[in-house]
Every structure is written in structure tokens, then in C-alpha cells.
Amino acid sequence: MSIPTEPIGSIPRPSTLQAALAAHAEGRTSDAELAALQDRATAETLTRLEDLGCTVLVDGEQSKPSFVTYPIAGLTTLAADGAVIPFADGHSRQLPVLTAGPFRYQTHADTYLLAAREHTSRPVKQAVIAPSALSLLYPGNGIDGYSREQFLADLADEAEADIRRCLDAGAHSVQLDFTEGRLSLKLDPSGGVLDDFVALNNEVLGRFGDEERAKLGVHTCPGGDHDSTHSLDVDYAGLLPKLFQLKAGNFYVQLASEPDPERVLRIIADQLRPGIRVFVGVTNPIGTTAETPEEVRDRVLLAARYLPVGQLGTCDDCGFAPFADDTSTSRDLAFAKIEARVRGTAMAAAELGV
Template sequence: MVYHSEVIGSLLRPPYLHQARQQLEAGAISAAEFKAIEDRAVDEAIALQEEAGIEVITDGEQRRYAFFGHLIEALDGFDKYGGWAIPFRDESGEELVMRRPVVVDRLRWRRNMCSEEWVYLRARKKHAGKVTMISAQQAAAYYDPEKSKGAYPTLDAYLADIVDISRREVEELIRLGCTYIQIDAPQYAALLDPQIREGYRQRGNDPEKLIDRCIELDNAIIDGHPGITFGIHICRGNNQSKFYASGDYGPIARIFQKTHFQRFLLEYDDERSGGFEPLRYMPEDRFVVLGLVTTKKPQLESRDELRRRIEEATRYIPLERLALSPQCGFASTIEGNRLSLEDQRRKLELVASVAHEVWG
């Protein structure tokens, strides 16, 4: 089946879900009561996407505190907020700092990462569905040479466990009937941004070797599953309408050729993303989902401009191998981006309607 419209993953959390999570943490409601409220939020997320006309939907990541929450909350061994901080910024120069998790003990399986999300979505969706997971390279950001060395003496030892755990999760999702799994890999943005690449070099890390290593890790997780669609999402950071990297896909374009993903969901909503030229490296059997609609700002894109940019991309990829999506999730972290639920609805409807006009 060919799909020409989809979301990336997360949707804004409704206010009542924020309140319920606070009540759960305060002991004011039970876990069972919270689950009923969480289910309601997922039901509404599914209905929103289907009513908008989106072809491939998610559960909106309503059960996660962040896009990586499935990993952190399913395994013992992480300090949830003890990792190194990463600065996000916007065009005005406003910044915020997000504390990352850090691994401090050997990872121990507590529960499946995504099975609850998929089984619930599977039972309620009318359209095609997918599950999102983070890449091993993203999980690598949660290793600190000092704080983690008691659990894992090397980064490679930690990543070996991450790959094993991720492969088991993929196998379980497939057993449960999931046929489309998306790997979120925003850490690739650190390897396309010229300033961040130079920072790697100054710390003794060769960005080119890191790219090859990340490709190897990605393939290790997804290989050996014929008939399953694997997508990879690459953006330049997304946290409360802020980003952390800029630059086109040129420096990492070999991931198009050397990874085994069938769909590449790419951020293309503004000048920070560069042009479509790196898409010329895309093999002829791959599909590109153009993230042309921003989730960071409430302003609605021009329908004609979206059609023009899709046409521009056909200089490098045939129209039948293109699709349309937002450039990232609406709420990669639980706080969400700076737009309203109504803004979100209008953007999803725009994605679906333009896709219908272009591809039928």
C-alpha cells in the first residue's frame, strides 16, 4: 500500500491529560483511573487524525512524557533527568535547556516499550497505523562517560544492550500485527550542523565515522523483517517550538543509500533545512515524506506554496515516491509546541487535503 499523508508521531496533550498526570504523580488518582483518562486522550488523537483524512496515524504518543519516554519508562537503569543538558533556541534567540536522561545502572527489562500503544491503536483505528521508537544513536546521547561507567564501562557495551532490547521490541510489535515502524533519529542533526560537527572534531570524534557507526546500529535493529515497512524520521530538534541544529542533508546523505529504511521522513519546513538537492542520492526504491508543514508555529501554510515545493522536489524524486507530513511532532515533549489544539487540527487537515489534491 502506498501512503501519501501521515503524521510524525506526537500530538498536543489535552489539558485534562496534563492535570491527570499531575494527580497521578501526587497520588490523588489511581493508576487505573489515570489509564482511563489516558485512553480517552488516545481515542481523541485517533479521531482527530482520521477525521482530518490522514492516511497513516499514530496514538499521538499520548502515553509518553517525551518522544523517548517509551525507552526510559520501560527499562530500569535510567536517571530520568540526570543527563547532560541540551540547549534549544528559536529565531528570536530565546533559549531553553532540556535535561536528558542518563543511564546509571545496567538496563533491566520492566515492560514492553510500545506494545500497549500498538495494541490499543490496532483495536481502534480505521486507517493504517504505525508505532514510533527512538534510534540507537538517540539512545547513545543518554550515556555519560563518568555517570554511566559503573553500569557500562564503554558506550559500545551500552549500545549493544540498546540494540538487543530494540530488536526484541521490533519482533514483538511485528508479532502483534504492526507492519509499519518508524525510528526517530534527531541526533543525526548533530552530524549535519556545521557548528556541531566542528564541536565533535574538537572533542576528538570524527563525524564521518560517527555517521557510519549510526548506520550500522540502525540496520542492526531493523534488518531481517521482510514485508515490514521501516521509516526513519530526521529533524533538527523540536522542543516547545525550538530547535538545536541547522543545515541541509548533504553531510549525512549517505544514510539514504546505506541504511535499509524504506521511508525517509524529512524536515523541510524552513530555510534551516536547506534545499532538496541531497535527495538526488536517494535510491530508486525509497520513499520520501516531505515535512513541509511546521509544527513549531501556528501560522497555516499556503496550499499553493506546498504544491509548489512538492513540484520542486520532483526534480530529484518522482512524484509517486513522495508524500507529505508535518516536519515533526506537535509535542516531542509533554509541554508541546506553541500552538493551539485548533491550530494543530487545521494543519493536519491541510496535510491531508493537499496530499489528496496532489496524489488523488
Template sequence: MTLPTETIGSIPRSETLMQAQRQYDAGNIDAATMETFYSDAVQQTMRELEATGSPIITDGEQRKTHSFATYSVESGKNIAPDGLEIPFSDGHVRRLPRLTAGPFRYALSAADTLAMARQYTQLPMKQAIISVSAMSLLYPTDGIPGYSRETFLDDLVDEQEKEIRGCFAAGAQKVQIDFTEGRLALKLDPSGSVLNSFIELNNRVLARLVDAERHAIGIHTCPGADHDATHSADVDYAELLPSLFELKARDFYIAMAAEADPERGLKIVARYLKPWQRAFIGVIDVNDPRIETPEEVCARVLQAARHIPLAQLGTTDDCGYSPFCDDTSTSRETAFAKIKARVEGTAMAARKLTVQRGMLHE
């Protein structure tokens, strides 16, 4: 028996890439030179991910300029930097961009970055994309003259449908929708109305896909991971998970290793997970600088297996590693070591579970 295991997406940028990005932003190097740095970073990252034994890999989101959340609009002409502020537990703040005019269009599609990376590996690839609900936060609360919120949302849904289909066309085996704002929505609005609107908006996109496509879609939820801090870890999973599993997707990547009470969290997952869905449980705390051992990972997998049917169980990391380009809190070496521990610990747990299952059948 094997258990599926997948990386979320982001891998820390090298100092070389970060320096090049700063030089490019300052206008000191041109786009062609920057492309060389991106290409080198993607190839190196994918080689190192292959070396961890990962059965499916990403490009490490090395081309997503400044962050996993804003890659699709950063070079757009109708974007201002003064959007919604997101405070983190250590006191630092990230700020989303603000849409200034319509129509809304992606300036960069993750399908394009995947197409460039696909040539560097024979392994299956997944592609992480930002959710439409996160992107909906770019529309200003006071509106845009001549461009209604309803029209914006229609355009946004169209753009993400194109991105998802483009990822599949470029060779993605899985497309992961980053929904980190799900838990945050409950912090911003404890009534749940914002979360419900986010679920509805994402389902507008998912409803356009055929069953085979939805079966290759995963939803990632976490409380944030930036400079070893979170934005919504204090929000109870009991408030999020019942709504989360209403999304029309098969796979769900759920941060769990850093939870204060993972046993309780696993029970909630088991209660609301639908029979056709699969839960990839986080067994690596990406905000903890300590590298877990395969034995620790194995123990976390076995704990999850006590609650979730094996056919519906997989493993992952709690979040991506350093999903913002200036986050140096986690080194590349640490990230790859943690991923390797997850892969090995998951295989160790699968062997133990196979033996246990065989004993039960004797």
C-alpha cells in the first residue's frame, strides 16, 4: 500500500535569485537577463525536489516574482499597491494590490510558468494557483466607476477558468487552488458570510469543469506562513472545515502539524470529509525551523489514519515554504530536508499500515 504525498508549492528563493529580482525591480537588469535567473532557479529547484523522492513536483513558484498571491497581476497597468492589509501574528503586515480600473485580466498565468518548467522533468507536475476568492479582495470597497463588482467577478471567474484549463493543457497532473484566505475570512467576519461568499465564488469556477478535471483539483487551506508567522491560526477549524468541504473538488490539503490540538482537528476533518474526497494532512510544520524526523512524520500519519479512511488519506506540508520572495526565515536546505522527511515518513507509515491491515485480515 502507498499513501500519496505532495508538496504545496513554494520553495524558498536562493539569495542569487532574490538579488536579481531586486536588481530587476530597480531597473538595473533587463527582462532577458532576469529570465536567465528564473530559468536557472526553476531547474535547480526541480532537481532538488526530485532528489527528495517526491512522486510529484512543482517548479517551486520561482517565477512568481514577489508572491504566490499576486503573481497574476503584478505587471498589470491597472493595479495600485495600497490594497487590503493582512496582519500577521508577529506584527508584520502584508498588503494586497488594489484594482484601479477595468477590465480585469491576468498579466501572468500560472499555465505559462508551468509550460516553461515542464521540460525539466519526467516526473508528474502539479501547479499551484491563487484562488478567485483571494483575487476578489483586489476590488476596492468604494467601487470603480464604470466597472461594477459583478462585472469584475464575471471577468475574474473567466480568467481563472482559462488558467486552470491552461495548466491542464500544459501538462499539469494536479492543479492546487491556494485558499489560505478561507480561515482568514472568519477572522475578518466571524459571522461566516464572507467565507460563504468565498465558497460560492470558487464553486462558480469549479462548476465549469468536467468531473475528470475536478478530480484533479485540490484546495489548500492554512493559517498563513510568512516569516514564521501566521495570520489566522487562532480561528477554530470547526468554523472552517464544514464549509471547506462544500467546494466542488476532490482533494484538500489541510495544515495540521502546527495545530495546537491536531487530534481534534483530525476528528473534524473525518466528520465532514465526503466519501469521494481525499484529505492530504499536513505532517510538516513549515514555520518550525527544526527538521522533523521520518519517525515523527510516521507517527503523525498513523494518528491521521486512526480517523481518516486510508483510501481518503494523503500527506503534505502545512503550507508552502517562503511563499513571499523576501522571506528568508527558512533556508532552501531546511525546506528540502523537511520534504524528504515527509516522503520517507509517509512511506514508513504506509508500510506499518500494510502490516496492520494484513494482521487484521488473518
């Protein structure tokens, strides 16, 4: 037995791909030219992860417009004035808003998985957006002839299909990105929105059997974009007890950037139940320097004081570039952090004798 370690999802795109994305937005690069560069970046990402000794790979989201909007790219029934997500440094991201039903995904995540598997024989993990995030697309004033209840029913069906298609396509695991969980407590400290999010996600997760849920995971973090976060100031104590109510076999929890990781580990230990694994974050993607393997080792050993080693894994706190236009972290720095995670986790496993 060893301690498993996995990436979360996004990795900064190469500069050539960033330039092509900008040119494509201005109509100076064709769809085919952009797709070719995205495929090349995906292949390079997978190769570099293999070379670093990663046993579970991701495609780095080289072809996704963002971790949250990939299912709706190209959807024509959207307006621009949706929910605004403010970040601590003052910048914000704005979601679109749905203008008509029925709601249907335009792209399913298995398309990224199948493309990645063309370039590697190693296990590939696939990240998908949690349905709770997409529930924010429905306008507060409703849509004539398309109720919120019908929208949520359609959304649950689409989210289930997104996950199931990835499992059917051979994903090593499927990770639901649930960054809005912590943010919800900032927007609604009463926890009512979080309860709704958990209920919606469990409606989807509950459609899978025990063996399938062993391959499903949920990722939580305080957001990461342009070296800033949207909810790091929200106390984890309000989120984690409800997070662990989700019907998943794996939990990926941002921890390296927490000011008091031991307090968080105590909360996790209180919520731990048999049959799940907790991957704790041991690298900070928005940090400006790479962790050393020794720093990672010490973070793993600290986690092992609170969590059974047989239920412990490691990960990065979150993706390195969840939005395609985020260039705040260099590609080389991201890979240096990943290498430290892989080596440091192995050093901790050796010290723990697993």
C-alpha cells in the first residue's frame, strides 16, 4: 500500500495556446487550428505528468474554456448578465444566465477524456462541474414556460449523464468541482444555499451504485483565479460537516493554503466515515514559489497524525488555471509544484512504512 496522489485538474496553457485563444476570440484563428494546438498541449501535458512519475493523469483542461462553463459553450439561450463571483483582489468573474429551456449540455466531459486517452495508457482522471454550480444559471425572476423545478430536473439528468459517460469511457475517477460550496457561505451565512447545493448534488450522486461512487469524488477549495481566491476567509467549520454528507467515495480538500491546517484536519477527522478517502492539498497553486518535497512530506506526515493512512491521499489545493485566460502561474512553476507533491508524498509514505 502507498499513499495515492492526484492532480486536481487545470494546468496553465502553453504560451502558443494562449496566443491562439486570443486570436480565435478575434476571428484570426480557425476552429481547426485552435483544436490542433489544444490537442498538442494536451499530449504535452500528459507526457510531462508521466515524466514526473504521476500514476494518475489529467489533461490539464487544455481544451476547456473554463472548469465551469465547458457544458454550455455554444449554448444560444444565454445572456451575459448572470451571477457575479468577486475575488479578494477586486477582480470578478461573471456567469451567464439562462433565457429559455430546456437546458441541455452542449459538451460532455467524456470528449476531453477520450481525447486524452489517445495520448497515454496510464489512468486518467476526469473533472466535471458539479450541478450545484450550474444551478446558478437560472435567473432569479424565472423563465416563462420553464420553471426552476423543471430546470433542476433537467440539470440533474444532464449532470448524471456527464458523470456516467466518463465512467463508461474508462475514467480512473470522476471529480465534481464544488468550489461554490465554500463561496455559498459567504453569500448566505445561514447555510440555506449550501443545503440546497448539497441536496442537488446528492440527487445526482445518489443515482450511482456503491462501486461507482467509489470512483466519484468531490473537490472543495476557496477558488483560485489570477492568484486570488473568492472565499478563503470563510470558516471551513461551516462547510466541512455538510461537504462530507455528499454521497461520494473521495474528497479533495484544499489545505496547503489554510492558515491553520491542524484545525481543519481535526474537523475532517470528526467527519470521517468508513469507506471514503480524503485527498488533502499539499501544494498551493497560487503560491509564487514551488514547495520542496520536504515541505510536502511534512504536510503529509501532519495529516497522518489525524487521518488513518489507509484513508489518506494528497492533491494540489485546486487547479492551476481553472479559467483558460489565467496566466498568473507559469506552466513550469505548476509542474515544479506537481513534482514536489509526487516526490514529497512518496517520502512521507516511506517514512510511514506504507
